[in-house]
Amino acid sequence: MTETDLAANGAPVGATFRLEGLVQGIGVRPAIVRLASALALSGTVANNAVGVDIHVEGRPPDVSSFADRLLQSLPDAARVDAVHQAPSAITGAVGFHLLFAPGMDRPATPVPHDLAVCDACLAEVSDSADRREGYSFTSCTKCGPRYSIIRTMPYERRDTSMQPFALCERCSHEDVTPNDRRFHAQTSACGECGPQLRACDSQGNPQGDDADAIRAASKVIHSGGIVTLKGIGGYQLLCDATSGEAVRRLRNRKRRRSKPLPVMLEEQALVSPPPPELDAFNSPANPIVLVPDDCVPGLAPGVATGLDTVGIMRPTTPLHRQLLQQAQRPLVATSGNVEGEPLAYINAAAHQELSPVADLLLHHDREIVRPIDDSVVRIIAGREVTIRAGRGIAPLPLKLHCDGQLLAIGGHQKVALALSNGEQCVLGPHIGNLDTAPARQRFEEQTRQLMQLYGCRPERIVRDLHPDYFTTRWAAEQGTEQLAVQHHHAHVVAGMLEHGWLDRTVLGVAFDGTGYGTDGTIWGGEFLVATAGRFHRAASLRQFVLPGGEQAVRQPWRIAVALVADACGRDRAAQLFKAKIPEEQLQSTIDVAARGLGAQTSSMGRLFDGAAALILGLTDASFEGEPAMQLEAASDPEADGTYELTIDDSTTMLRIDWRPMIQQILRDREAGIPTGTMATRFHRAVATAVSGIAARFPQSPVVPSGGCFQNRVLSEMLAAMLEGHPQPVGWPGRIPPNDGGLAAGQLAIAAARLADANNSERPR
Amino acid sequence: LAHGEGARLTRRLIDDEIRSRFRSGPLDALPDAAHVDVTGNRIAVTTDSFVVSPLFFPGGDIGSLAVHGTVNDLAVSGATPRWITLSLILEEGLPLPALGRVLDSFAAAACECAVEVIAGDTKVVPRGAADGMFLNTTGIGTITGSPPAGPQTIESGDVLLVSGPIGRHGMAVLCAREELALEPAPRSDSAPLTGVVETLLRAADGNVRAIRDATRGGVSAVLHEWADACELSFRLQESRLPVSADVRGASELLGIDPLYVACEGTLVAAVAPGVADQVIESLCSRPDSSGAAVIGSATDRTICPVTIRRTLGREQPVDEPTGAMLPRIC
Numbered sequence A: 001m002t003e004t005d006l007a008a009n010g011a012p013v014g015a016t017f018r019l020e021g022l023v024q025g026i027g028v029r030p031a032i033v034r035l036a037s038a039l040a041l042s043g044t045v046a047n048n049a050v051g052v053d054i055h056v057e058g059r060p061p062d063v064s065s066f067a068d069r070l071l072q073s074l075p076d077a078a079r080v081d082a083v084h085q086a087p088s089a090i091t092g093a094v095g096f097h098l099l100f101a102p103g104m105d106r107p108a109t110p111v112p113h114d115l116a117v118c119d120a121c122l123a124e125v126s127d128s129a130d131r132r133e134g135y136s137f138t139s140c141t142k143c144g145p146r147y148s149i150i151r152t153m154p155y156e157r158r159d160t161s162m163q164p165f166a167l168c169e170r171c172s173h174e175d176v177t178p179n180d181r182r183f184h185a186q187t188s189a190c191g192e193c194g195p196q197l198r199a200c201d202s203q204g205n206p207q208g209d210d211a212d213a214i215r216a217a218s219k220v221i222h223s224g225g226i227v228t229l230k231g232i233g234g235y236q237l238l239c240d241a242t243s244g245e246a247v248r249r250l251r252n253r254k255r256r257r258s259k260p261l262p263v264m265l266e267e268q269a270l271v272s273p274p275p276p277e278l279d280a281f282n283s284p285a286n287p288i289v290l291v292p293d294d295c296v297p298g299l300a301p302g303v304a305t306g307l308d309t310v311g312i313m314r315p316t317t318p319l320h321r322q323l324l325q326q327a328q329r330p331l332v333a334t335s336g337n338v339e340g341e342p343l344a345y346i347n348a349a350a351h352q353e354l355s356p357v358a359d360l361l362l363h364h365d366r367e368i369v370r371p372i373d374d375s376v377v378r379i380i381a382g383r384e385v386t387i388r389a390g391r392g393i394a395p396l397p398l399k400l401h402c403d404g405q406l407l408a409i410g411g412h413q414k415v416a417l418a419l420s421n422g423e424q425c426v427l428g429p430h431i432g433n434l435d436t437a438p439a440r441q442r443f444e445e446q447t448r449q450l451m452q453l454y455g456c457r458p459e460r461i462v463r464d465l466h467p468d469y470f471t472t473r474w475a476a477e478q479g480t481e482q483l484a485v486q487h488h489h490a491h492v493v494a495g496m497l498e499h500g501w502l503d504r505t506v507l508g509v510a511f512d513g514t515g516y517g518t519d520g521t522i523w524g525g526e527f528l529v530a531t532a533g534r535f536h537r538a539a540s541l542r543q544f545v546l547p548g549g550e551q552a553v554r555q556p557w558r559i560a561v562a563l564v565a566d567a568c569g570r571d572r573a574a575q576l577f578k579a580k581i582p583e584e585q586l587q588s589t590i591d592v593a594a595r596g597l598g599a600q601t602s603s604m605g606r607l608f609d610g611a612a613a614l615i616l617g618l619t620d621a622s623f624e625g626e627p628a629m630q631l632e633a634a635s636d637p638e639a640d641g642t643y644e645l646t647i648d649d650s651t652t653m654l655r656i657d658w659r660p661m662i663q664q665i666l667r668d669r670e671a672g673i674p675t676g677t678m679a680t681r682f683h684r685a686v687a688t689a690v691s692g693i694a695a696r697f698p699q700s701p702v703v704p705s706g707g708c709f710q711n712r713v714l715s716e717m718l719a720a721m722l723e724g725h726p727q728p729v730g731w732p733g734r735i736p737p738n739d740g741g742l743a744a745g746q747l748a749i750a751a752a753r754l755a756d757a758n759n760s761e762r763p764r
Numbered sequence B: 001l002a003h004g005e006g007a008r009l010t011r012r013l014i015d016d017e018i019r020s021r022f023r024s025g026p027l028d029a030l031p032d033a034a035h036v037d038v039t040g041n042r043i044a045v046t047t048d049s050f051v052v053s054p055l056f057f058p059g060g061d062i063g064s065l066a067v068h069g070t071v072n073d074l075a076v077s078g079a080t081p082r083w084i085t086l087s088l089i090l091e092e093g094l095p096l097p098a099l100g101r102v103l104d105s106f107a108a109a110a111c112e113c114a115v116e117v118i119a120g121d122t123k124v125v126p127r128g129a130a131d132g133m134f135l136n137t138t139g140i141g142t143i144t145g146s147p148p149a150g151p152q153t154i155e156s157g158d159v160l161l162v163s164g165p166i167g168r169h170g171m172a173v174l175c176a177r178e179e180l181a182l183e184p185a186p187r188s189d190s191a192p193l194t195g196v197v198e199t200l201l202r203a204a205d206g207n208v209r210a211i212r213d214a215t216r217g218g219v220s221a222v223l224h225e226w227a228d229a230c231e232l233s234f235r236l237q238e239s240r241l242p243v244s245a246d247v248r249g250a251s252e253l254l255g256i257d258p259l260y261v262a263c264e265g266t267l268v269a270a271v272a273p274g275v276a277d278q279v280i281e282s283l284c285s286r287p288d289s290s291g292a293a294v295i296g297s298a299t300d301r302t303i304c305p306v307t308i309r310r311t312l313g314r315e316q317p318v319d320e321p322t323g324a325m326l327p328r329i330c
């Protein structure tokens, strides 16, 4: 029998509880106050570095039922990893109080995510009897901005950019009423006391506030114009997604040629969306979800050219909802920047950058402390896979233990940081490609900001092996010890981390565009037998030349020419792309390839480029990955047959030879086989090769990683083939399979190596 | 050309092929040590080795290149080139006519640049120990006027200019080496810069901060070095960069930006903003710098030492590759 039971009906008893996990910023403390008050218990609840601390005292049966009901009384979004309960002394406290936490140096608790507006708040906003009717910044304990407004942890209003907005009388009342939805809601606000919306034209002339501002914006959208709006994580550009002209205008002004544009819409606008996609669409993380394009009828063709998917997102805030209601149609909602520049998030700078793009600008006066892009997810083989970890997903807590403080800085494109502050490990939000000067500035700013938020003072910087990545240069200038990690090893370990397989030896399949190999060539079609700390290259794609280096990525016809020249001879290569590429240019490119001018690569991503050029007759790509996306979109699910990727095992490292496949593609072209069939055969050939290699490593779990596994056709074919294999398969999930997840893998590798080093240093 | 057949053969080689070509100066031949009269009390000395494959390329050969390279190093430092030495390392099997052509070309270039060839040396090495031939030179010049103060004196707002189209030498050599049949084939800009530097210094009237011949690593390498020296950044404008049609074609084919490609008769200079117009005007009036252009300016230091504004409006970093340019697109 416990002490509590012995004291039943006797003198008051005390107890403490500590909740660890995702328990801050989502209304956990208010829920606890409600429970304690309902049971007439006294005590306190407070956030701290590891989670939430609770002290209760009162009649023993009440304390027991508090313990019993604690977990089920928490909000749905809470994720409790551990509960520590202990009896404690009585303090004689009167009433139950929510205490403000002291600032924390190195938080161990997850930083709360920005959450899309909840149904209850949406109902208030459209209720003419409600005092928040039409108020764009309505939020509650279950929804609203978090990460993007936090200056320091723990999450308290006074340490967010809501601090300047003093609660009005009625909001204050809600704030202290335990049964109110907004009891201690840090982002609570109303039209009287909260942030205000303001519209202005591109010259900076005011065009109305609040409801007038929204009306002005709708007018612009209706007339085919472009509106930019300060959302949660940064500015967004909006226009009518059903108007080809509006979409064209947006593309021209944003300088975005053909990269797909995401669309914001209400659930009702969808036609039979698949349930897993719909779940992702409705989740509070509010990502852009890739769905089959026939789920969204009526879109202008320029929204996602040449693809069979479109990215959709539900309204993030009451402001978005109101705009959608007035527009009565889906809206393009893409990040507020000119292509290549970082996301705009500061009013003045955004006005300067976006006034040439937008006809009307919707600003508000709540500061965005931490810019964060919209997230992108895709359902692949039944799993929700992060394509871009941004708002609602990042910072992503990693199930990784590391005593030291580390900063991992990713690669060169789709850069995101990962860090360990000694208390927790996280993958930070997507920062972007580091190809422009402003993007590099943003990288530096974001690095400083993330380290500040987590109190991280890294002892080591973990970087890629590539000598010319900006992150590599940057690391060299920091005066901190560095640890270099091979690109594809990082991809594989990111996948191991996803599944908690850091203690296992796996067969990593790393298929991506390019990464620097340990032999100085460019890798990208790799099979690595890997542990968290080490790897060896078990198999790889036969090498080919990228004629003209990066130029070949922009002009995939060059890759096709190099592949064909190697597989079928230069005469055959010279007959390609008739009428598209001048004869002379073709000849000199064949020379360039024969001379090996460019880079030697074993990249699967580049093989996709070359195959797409051959099968679809593509010559140019306006963004990396476009040819592969188009090839995937072109593939015909009904088509049969495959091509032959042979496995050459005459050397210790297996080589996958693509030459027979290239010959077969040319034969199919001549035979007039439909492109959809050829595309399917190509995907099937790649999946078969992976499955064939996997069969040679029956003991090792398979970990597919790298950007190529964003390809649903490839992944699902492979998943079906691997079903008959004895080993488990660790498909990508929360951690992006592309370079956005690189830093997570780098961090895990560094942690493993440091742990190894510490173990070997220990005396026997 | 044979090697290892004793001193007699080598001496004949030197007498017949080498000495005979350099008998025009005050010195009768090429001694092991030269004695020269130096007027004034400051001299400039430079040394350089030339390794180029192929030995002959459109626009020049290793002989003229050695003279121009040496003379230009002196000229951009503000010296008047006066004397040059020549050391030859020859691979066994090198055809004598090729050697003869290179030496003729060396002699002609020296004459054109008004430098005397005053000392020399010859070694023949076994097959495979050298690629045809290597040349080593030392150049000596005298300093009369006041040379540019150096890149550390560059200030924010200073103007960058080049004396002509960039990247021509490196592209010509690369295309010749790889036997790429390009129409038009890139042609090296190998040429002396002595006159161009004189004109530049005169027109700028003491307002030149730094001059450099943009050899290995091209304009980009010079600017990165300068950016470190003056702790500023440089912003270039793609639309203003002079690039010849032959180089542009090769550059697109090979995916190599002309900014990274060597010049051998084109200089980069940083001048005070006030004199830029008159400098460009004077340079453009010379046939050997008629393509001179302002290409950008110095700004306060940012995260990127050198950037270029591309035609589409993007401010793109000009990175300094560590080795071969490897793709970074993943």
Ligand SMILES: [Fe+3]
Binding pocket: A487, A491, A512, A513, A514, A515, A706, A707, A738, A739, B330
């Ligand atoms: Fe990658």
Ligand SMILES: [Mg+2]
Binding pocket: B047, B048, B069, B070, B073, B215
């Ligand atoms: Mg030199």
Ligand SMILES: [Zn+2]
Binding pocket: A117, A118, A119, A120, A121, A122, A138, A139, A140, A141, A142, A143, A144
């Ligand atoms: Zn809400």
Ligand SMILES: [Zn+2]
Binding pocket: A167, A168, A169, A170, A171, A172, A189, A190, A191, A192, A193, A194
């Ligand atoms: Zn209020």
